[in-house]
Amino acid sequence: MQNNFIIESENLTKKFGHFTAVDAISFSVKPGEIFGFLGANGAGKTTAMRMLCGLSIPTSGKATVAGFDVYKQTEQIKKNIGYMSQKFSLYDDLTITENINFYGGIYGLSKSKLKEKTEYLLDLLKIPEMHTGKLLVSLPLGWKQKLAFSVAIIHEPKIVFLDEPTGGVDPITRRQFWDMIYEASHNGVTVFVTTHYMDEAEYCNRVSMMVDGRIASLDTPYNLKKEYNAGNMHEVFVKIARGR
Amino acid sequence: MMSSVIIENLSKSYGDVSAVDDISLNIDTGEIFGFIGPDGAGKTTLFRMLTTLLIPDKGKATVEGFDIVKEFKKIRSLVGYMPGRFSLYQDLTVEENLNFFASVFGTTIQENYNLIKDIYVLLEPFRKRKAGKLSGGMKQKLALCCALIHKPKILFLDEPTTGVDPVSRNEFWDMLGYLKNEGITIVVSTPYMDEANKCDRIALMQRGKILETNYLKNIIARYPGKLFAVKSDVMFILLKDLRDYKNSNSVFSFGDSLHYSDSRTDVTKDDILNYLKSKEHKNILIEEIEPNIEDCFMDLMSK
Numbered sequence: 001m002q003n004n005f006i007i008e009s010e011n012l013t014k015k016f017g018h019f020t021a022v023d024a025i026s027f028s029v030k031p032g033e034i035f036g037f038l039g040a041n042g043a044g045k046t047t048a049m050r051m052l053c054g055l056s057i058p059t060s061g062k063a064t065v066a067g068f069d070v071y072k073q074t075e076q077i078k079k080n081i082g083y084m085s086q087k088f089s090l091y092d093d094l095t096i097t098e099n100i101n102f103y104g105g106i107y108g109l110s111k112s113k114l115k116e117k118t119e120y121l122l123d124l125l126k127i128p129e130m131h132t133g134k135l136l137v138s139l140p141l142g143w144k145q146k147l148a149f150s151v152a153i154i155h156e157p158k159i160v161f162l163d164e165p166t167g168g169v170d171p172i173t174r175r176q177f178w179d180m181i182y183e184a185s186h187n188g189v190t191v192f193v194t195t196h197y198m199d200e201a202e203y204c205n206r207v208s209m210m211v212d213g214r215i216a217s218l219d220t221p222y223n224l225k226k227e228y229n230a231g232n233m234h235e236v237f238v239k240i241a242r243g244r
Numbered sequence: 245m246m247s248s249v250i251i252e253n254l255s256k257s258y259g260d261v262s263a264v265d266d267i268s269l270n271i272d273t274g275e276i277f278g279f280i281g282p283d284g285a286g287k288t289t290l291f292r293m294l295t296t297l298l299i300p301d302k303g304k305a306t307v308e309g310f311d312i313v314k315e316f317k318k319i320r321s322l323v324g325y326m327p328g329r330f331s332l333y334q335d336l337t338v339e340e341n342l343n344f345f346a347s348v349f350g351t352t353i354q355e356n357y358n359l360i361k362d363i364y365v366l367l368e369p370f371r372k373r374k375a376g377k378l379s380g381g382m383k384q385k386l387a388l389c390c391a392l393i394h395k396p397k398i399l400f401l402d403e404p405t406t407g408v409d410p411v412s413r414n415e416f417w418d419m420l421g422y423l424k425n426e427g428i429t430i431v432v433s434t435p436y437m438d439e440a441n442k443c444d445r446i447a448l449m450q451r452g453k454i455l456e457t458n459y460l461k462n463i464i465a466r467y468p469g470k471l472f473a474v475k476s477d478v479m480f481i482l483l484k485d486l487r488d489y490k491n492s493n494s495v496f497s498f499g500d501s502l503h504y505s506d507s508r509t510d511v512t513k514d515d516i517l518n519y520l521k522s523k524e525h526k527n528i529l530i531e532e533i534e535p536n537i538e539d540c541f542m543d544l545m546s547k
Contacts, residue, residue, distance in 0.1 A: 039409070040409040040411055040412065041379070041380045041381060041407075041408060041409050041412060042379050042380065042381070086407075138260075138261070140284060140451075141282065141283045141284045164407065167406065167435070168282055168406065168435040169282055169283070170281070170282035170450065170541075170545065171282075171437060171496075171538045171541055171542050171545075172542050172545060172546075175496055182480070196407065196409055196410065196436075197436075198410060198499075199497075199498055199499040202499035202500045203497065203499075221500065222500075232499055232500075233499065237409075237410055237411070238410065238411055238414075241409070241410075242411060
């Protein structure tokens with residue numbers, strides 16, 4: 001029988017010298033799920049994400065991403081995932097069209113596919129033609145982040161990893177960004193997202209909370225609030241992060 | 245009320261981009277004043293002008309009575325500045341960084357130890373560690389210590405909590421509360437709207453302009469019309485139905501509910517309930533609520 005999970009992790013561990021950054025985490029993510037990956041600074045989120053993206057080989061444990069092994073099949077993983085963060089996304093000194101072409105090219109999209117995708121994206125993001133030739137640096141951050149997300153899924157990956165995608169974005173754009181996440185998830189893309197905005201944790205199907213390299217809790221926002229007797233996810237976060 | 249900062253029609257452009265656009269306001273001595281807005285609002289440019297690191301194109305400003313252009317040297321010894329990016333010496337230890345900043349200002353760690361004591365004790369176990377090897381939270385504490393080492397009258401903190409988790413953010417604000425009690429005026433910027441309630445007064449910024457400057461409670465009181473938190477079984481469809489409602493003013497997601505504002509002044513919960521029942525929503529929950537800072541910001545943004 002085929003397994004039904006797009007990400008599966010079993011006792012995944014990463015050590016740096018004597019320091020255990022990720023300590024035997026086990027979890028699985030369903031296709032199309034919006035999976036929130038939360039935790040305090042230094043809890044091990046980035047290290048865990050780097051292993052799942054095929055950028056860092058684990059010390060021990062097992063994991064597959066889109067069916068590929070995180071030890072041996074890192075190149076296949078990279079082809080099947082999208083990635084975007086607040087810090088690294090697009091090139092400021094390229095135009096919008098150049099950015100789309102660049103990333104589409106890297107992911108090996110054909111010329112006709114690239115042309116079709118470019119038109120689709122510009123239409124989707126309602127970017128007027130007069131702006132498509134402008135350098136990215138001149139665009140408002142909100143537009144950039146929405147474009148970065150679209151480019152991260154230009155090759156129609158099975159999973160997209162979003163590392164604090166809405167940091168520093170205004171509240172309206174932040175919500176528009178989540179509309180795009182919902183649409184991607186509706187189209188079957190699995191979304192693995194980190195955020196420091198606790199209202200955004202509520203928009204996830206399930207949320208995991210990392211503390212000191214371990215997954216301290218993992219459930220739906222509804223169940224977490226019930227379990228921790230909390231009114232919102234902010235209270236849940238504070239209780240879990242302090243409750244060690 | 246004494247003013248520590250007086251800003252009159254201050255502007256700064258980079259090419260075609262107006263980073264700070266004709267800003268005027270006063271910051272009272274001894275208050276915690278927050279500039280709240282997304283990236284690109286102009287917060288950093290404004291801070292760099294007020295700390296005399298950047299010369300304005302137009303307008304003027306004074307800090308502790310001194311002109312930011314003509315009397316910049318006087319201002320530099322009076323202000324503590326913590327830039328948004330970690331800007332201490334990565335290859336110096338904690339102790340060396342502190343000693344360096346103290347010596348630049350002609351003082352010693354001992355002289356003003358009282359002021360930094362509460363923060364420094366948390367750093368002390370790492371005092372021989374290089375700054376570049378500290379965790380994010382520890383770097384932030386060290387940067388704050390360095391900004392305080394010469395006992396400034398006024399502290400400018402540019403996005404000190406960006407990228408910091410909610411628990412550590414709270415701890416940082418507790419430290420600022422303590423510094424305020426020491427009589428230091430604190431000017432802070434943040435993209436996290438919920439930090440507005442930690443400030444005495446706030447200025448909401450967007451694209452170089454100030455949308456409003458006031459106490460949080462006054463900004464909330466000035467929110468036009470009624471606001472409701474609404475939930476039902478199918479939130480996705482609820483959002484669409486509320487947006488399509490003929491009396492709808494705005495609908496935004498807020499955690500597990502939607503915030504809905506209505507264009508009628510005499511609207512009641514039942515009006516909305518009846519409409520949603522007609523759209524066959526189940527388990528509808530409607531509650532009139534007080535707007536929060538994000539509701540206010542989005543309302544001001546859309547004007």
